[in-house]
Amino acid sequence: xxxxxxxxxxxxxxxxxxxxxxxxxxxxxxxxxxxxxxxxxxxxxxxxxxxxxxxxxxxxxxxxxxxxxxxxxxxxxxxxxxxxxxxxxxxxxxxxxxxxxxxxxxxxxxxxxxxxxxxxxxxxxxxxxxxxxxxxxxxxxxxxxxxxxxxxxxxxxxxxxxxxxxxxxxxxxxxxxxxxxxxxxxxxxxxxxxxxxxxxxxxxxxxxxxxxxxxxxxxxxxxxxxxxxxxxxxxxxxxxxxxxxxxxxxxxxxxxxxxxxxxxxxxxxxxxxxxxxxxx
Amino acid sequence: xxxxxxxxxxxxxxxxxxxxxxxxxxxxxxxxxxxxxxxxxxxxxxxxxxxxxxxxxxxxxxxxxxxxxxxxxxxxxxxxxxxxxxxxxxxxxxxxxxxxxxxxxxxxxxxxxxxxxxxxxxxxxxxxxxxxxxxxxxxxxxxxxxxxxxxxxxxxxxxxxxxxxxxxxxxxxxxxxxxxxxxxxxxxxxxxxxxxxxxxxxxxxxxxxxxxxxxxxxxxxxxxxxxxxxxxxxxxxxxxxxxxxxxxxxxxxxxxxxxxxxxxxxxxxxxxxxxxxxxxxxxxxxxxxxxxxxxxxxxxxxxxxxxxxxxxxxxxxxxxxxxxxxxxxxxxxxxxxxxxxxxxxxxxxxxxxxxxxxxxxxxxxxxxxxxxxxxxxxxxxxxxxxxxxxxxxxxxxxxxxxxxxxxxxxxxxxxxxxxxxxxxxxxxxxxxxxxxxxxxxxxxxxxxxxxxxxxxxxxxxxxxxxxxxxxxxxxxxxxxxxxxxxxxxxxxxxxxxxxxxxxxxxxxxxxxxxxxxxxxxxxxxxxxxxxxxxxxxxxxxxxxxxxxxxxxxxxxxxxxxxxxxxxxxxxxxxxx
Numbered sequence: 001x002x003x004x005x006x007x008x009x010x011x012x013x014x015x016x017x018x019x020x021x022x023x024x025x026x027x028x029x030x031x032x033x034x035x036x037x038x039x040x041x042x043x044x045x046x047x048x049x050x051x052x053x054x055x056x057x058x059x060x061x062x063x064x065x066x067x068x069x070x071x072x073x074x075x076x077x078x079x080x081x082x083x084x085x086x087x088x089x090x091x092x093x094x095x096x097x098x099x100x101x102x103x104x105x106x107x108x109x110x111x112x113x114x115x116x117x118x119x120x121x122x123x124x125x126x127x128x129x130x131x132x133x134x135x136x137x138x139x140x141x142x143x144x145x146x147x148x149x150x151x152x153x154x155x156x157x158x159x160x161x162x163x164x165x166x167x168x169x170x171x172x173x174x175x176x177x178x179x180x181x182x183x184x185x186x187x188x189x190x191x192x193x194x195x196x197x198x199x200x201x202x203x204x205x206x207x208x209x210x211x212x213x214x215x216x217x218x219x220x221x222x223x224x225x226x227x228x229x230x231x232x233x234x235x236x237x238x239x240x241x242x243x244x245x246x247x248x249x250x251x252x253x254x255x256x257x258x259x260x261x262x263x264x265x266x267x268x269x270x271x272x273x274x275x276x277x278x279x280x
Numbered sequence: 281x282x283x284x285x286x287x288x289x290x291x292x293x294x295x296x297x298x299x300x301x302x303x304x305x306x307x308x309x310x311x312x313x314x315x316x317x318x319x320x321x322x323x324x325x326x327x328x329x330x331x332x333x334x335x336x337x338x339x340x341x342x343x344x345x346x347x348x349x350x351x352x353x354x355x356x357x358x359x360x361x362x363x364x365x366x367x368x369x370x371x372x373x374x375x376x377x378x379x380x381x382x383x384x385x386x387x388x389x390x391x392x393x394x395x396x397x398x399x400x401x402x403x404x405x406x407x408x409x410x411x412x413x414x415x416x417x418x419x420x421x422x423x424x425x426x427x428x429x430x431x432x433x434x435x436x437x438x439x440x441x442x443x444x445x446x447x448x449x450x451x452x453x454x455x456x457x458x459x460x461x462x463x464x465x466x467x468x469x470x471x472x473x474x475x476x477x478x479x480x481x482x483x484x485x486x487x488x489x490x491x492x493x494x495x496x497x498x499x500x501x502x503x504x505x506x507x508x509x510x511x512x513x514x515x516x517x518x519x520x521x522x523x524x525x526x527x528x529x530x531x532x533x534x535x536x537x538x539x540x541x542x543x544x545x546x547x548x549x550x551x552x553x554x555x556x557x558x559x560x561x562x563x564x565x566x567x568x569x570x571x572x573x574x575x576x577x578x579x580x581x582x583x584x585x586x587x588x589x590x591x592x593x594x595x596x597x598x599x600x601x602x603x604x605x606x607x608x609x610x611x612x613x614x615x616x617x618x619x620x621x622x623x624x625x626x627x628x629x630x631x632x633x634x635x636x637x638x639x640x641x642x643x644x645x646x647x648x649x650x651x652x653x654x655x656x657x658x659x660x661x662x663x664x665x666x667x668x669x670x671x672x673x674x675x676x677x678x679x680x681x682x683x684x685x686x687x688x689x690x691x692x693x694x695x696x697x698x699x700x701x702x703x704x705x706x707x708x709x710x711x712x713x714x715x716x717x718x719x720x721x722x723x724x725x726x727x728x729x730x731x732x733x734x735x736x737x738x739x740x741x742x743x744x745x746x747x748x749x750x751x752x753x754x755x756x757x758x759x760x761x762x763x764x765x766x767x768x769x770x771x772x773x774x775x776x777x778x779x780x781x782x783x784x785x786x787x788x789x790x791x792x793x794x795x796x797x798x799x800x801x802x803x804x805x806x807x808x809x810x811x812x813x814x815x816x817x818x819x820x821x822x823x824x825x826x827x828x829x830x831x832x833x834x835x836x837x838x839x840x841x842x843x844x845x846x847x848x849x850x851x852x853x854x855x856x
Contacts, residue, residue: 013713041700042694042695042696042697042699042700043694043695044694045543045544045694046702047540057702057704058702058704058713058714061700062700063694063699063700063701063702064701064702064703064704065540065543065570065702065703065704066702066703066704066705066706067536067539067566067705068536068562068563068565068566068705071532071533071536071563073533073536074500074528074532074533074534074535074536074537074540075536075537075539075540075543076540077500077526077528077533077536077537077540078498078500078536078537078538078539078540078541078542078543078544078548079540079541079543079544079694080540081498081524081526081537081540081541081546082497082498082540082541082542082543082544082545082546082548083544083545083546083694083695085695086544086694086695103529103530104529104533106529107528107529107533257524257526258524260519260524261519261522261523261524263519264519264520265519265520265521265522267520269520269521270517270520270521272493272659275489275517276479276489276656276659277479279479279480279481279485280305280308280309280479280480
């Protein structure tokens with residue numbers, strides 16, 4: 001089969017993002033990952049929430065579903081239950097994923113839903129012009145915290161590992177090569193693949209100078225199957241580790257659900273009349 | 281005439297409901313028509329439970345009015361229900377559980393030592409339920425072999441001993457009544473001569489079955505009374521026909537999963553009660569905006585808030601009609617009977633698919649958990665509709681929201697080559713591209729509402745009239761009150777009153793023309809509703825200009841009895 005060119009994955013819709021937004025890096029990495037994997041865009045669905053990142057599906061030539069705030073994961077589950085053959089990539093910001101939608105990550109993770117979930121994490125609410133988010137640091141001043149943020153931020157990596165995500169990684173939009181590599185692995189992973197993609201907001205919380213100072217690669221010696229070791233790296237306050245923290249292999253939700261269906265079906269389709277007769 | 285109303289009352293969790301179900305099925309197997317009504321405590325153990333079954337050899341439209349036979353397992357059951365017993369009705373009570381009740385002189389009382397027989401003769405305390413069934417069998421001529429058949433099906437799988445004990449209990453009750461109860465009442469069921477091919481099921485079971493017949497493939501839900509058994513039924517049956525059921529983390533996730541599945545091409549549905557529907561309203565707006573078929577069942581219960589979880593109410597009509605932001609067209613269907621639960625859910629899924637919009641189906645606790653005998657023919661000749669899909673020519677230069685005469689556009693699903701689009705809650709144009717232009721918003725809003733207008737004819741045709749087509753005294757009710765109203769109309773007509781009832785099935789779009797025609801000669805309109813404010817009356821006033829309207833509202837968690845409707849008819853006639 002002829003190679004699918006990179007350009008095939010792009011639409012001609014111009015992104016609304018501010019020049020210099022980290023989300024451009026994530027989008028570009030997605031194109032490259034799709035190209036590297038030669039994915040059939042007809043069988044792909046991008047599901048997004050609300051926020052700057054929510055606009056992403058329109059920029060990819062594939063099927064897209066731009067849903068309500070915080071609910072990318074339940075919608076992704078519906079898509080996969082309807083058609084497990086589809087490749088589903090859910091994208092959203094840190095507010096969409098950890099604030100309004102925070103209640104869904106634990107369940108997608110423990111079910112091991114076979115999707116890739118990329119959080120474009122900029123530690124702020126960009127689309128509403130700069131308020132604190134669940135990943136903002138203590139002391140961060142913003143529109144809604146003029147005297148400084150008093151709430152401790154969540155730790156996305158530790159959060160995802162705790163709830164049973166089977167692929168947990170962090171990337172940085174400013175390191176495109178590594179980001180492409182992680183997306184490729186995440187899509188290939190059978191199960192719930194979570195990427196905390198640091199994607200700075202140049203307009204309301206510019207961290208381009210701050211991030212690289214703390215950035216470090218996950219050590220080459222790290223055993224990705226060692227959960228305790230993965231937590232140690234996640235909880236490290238000195239470094240912001242980038243790379244794959246944790247990897248686990250267990251049956252996906254769709255596999256398990258479809259196995260149930262096949263077991264039930266193998267007993268033979270019930271006749272409608274027989275179902276009725278049970279109510280005599 | 282064979283028409284007896286039985287009520288069984290006792291401690292919750294001690295088998296009152298299953299006893300009632302056995303009685304119901306035995307009667308149905310003996311070819312009687314049955315109609316049940318139950319209330320039960322919100323607690324799992326303890327509290328008071330009761331089960332009512334009306335039996336007749338002709339079509340039953342309601343649970344009836346007063347009781348003919350009250351079976352009281354304890355003092356509380358007597359205290360609660362004795363006042364509903366007819367003069368000269370039968371009180372059957374466990375004489376070991378409480379002493380001779382004071383009302384014994386105004387009824388026919390039979391004390392049976394149910395507990396003593398259960399403990400001493402059978403050696404199983406809870407067998408008093410089955411003993412009571414034996415007593416009922418003997419006293420009212422309910423064929424014993426129907427009970428034996430049911431006990432065999434229910435208990436044989438639990439082992440020979442359990443089965444034998446229950447058969448012994450049944451016979452012990454029968455024998456005790458034959459030997460020790462001197463029958464002085466006149467209730468006796470005469471055998472039905474015409475055989476009927478019926479099944480006995482609850483509203484929730486009929487709905488779940490209807491959904492399967494309509495081609496449901498994905499069900500997502502969150503447990504909530506009184507809708508939970510829809511999910512449990514489907515969890516058992518849907519995988520057998522290749523469908524999947526998922527219990528989500530909340531109702532928001534349930535409707536989200538439904539929309540995801542429908543976006544990807546499968547028929548999908550969820551069921552909930554008022555609190556859950558409240559949570560789903562944001563997603564319903566998305567379903568309207570992205571034109572994705574979906575069905576949401578609301579088994580209404582007493583509200584607001586947690587309210588009366590195990591009691592009935594028609595309080596969610598406003599939420600179903602208006603619950604959402606923006607001009608958000610959706611279809612609202614109210615189910616009217618157990619038979620209609622099957623047909624109505626098929627209609628709902630068909631409309632959702634054909635018109636690519638959310639359909640809210642209103643049931644309630646009264647309908648959800650009542651059993652009725654339904655002719656098998658009700659389940660035949662089901663017409664199934666599928667959503668409009670793009671042709672290969674339409675996929676070249678595909679426009680997801682192409683403007684059409686009906687407002688319905690061909691819907692591509694992932695996997696369709698050339699059908700790429702992003703479904704979005706943001707306003708968009710025909711090609712699904714974002715557009716915030718004022719003219720576009722007007723065009724697309726009108727498109728979404730056009731689909732609703734296309735359904736007006738269906739709504740007008742679906743409404744049913746009972747009694748006079750253009751009555752002087754008009755009644756319009758909705759939902760599960762259909763049978764009760766119809767019975768009241770029949771009785772009023774027997775008394776030569778100029779009465780008729782219209783019962784719509786689609787509430788949105790509203791059957792305006794049909795209502796107008798129906799009201800042409802009316803001098804007064806009665807609107808009975810199980811809610812405090814008259815939510816349907818408000819809806820009607822928004823579409824039809826008519827006065828005077830006599831609202832009949834109650835919200836005590838119980839359905840109407842035919843008597844109450846009849847009393848209102850007489851009242852308006854007198855003052856009319």
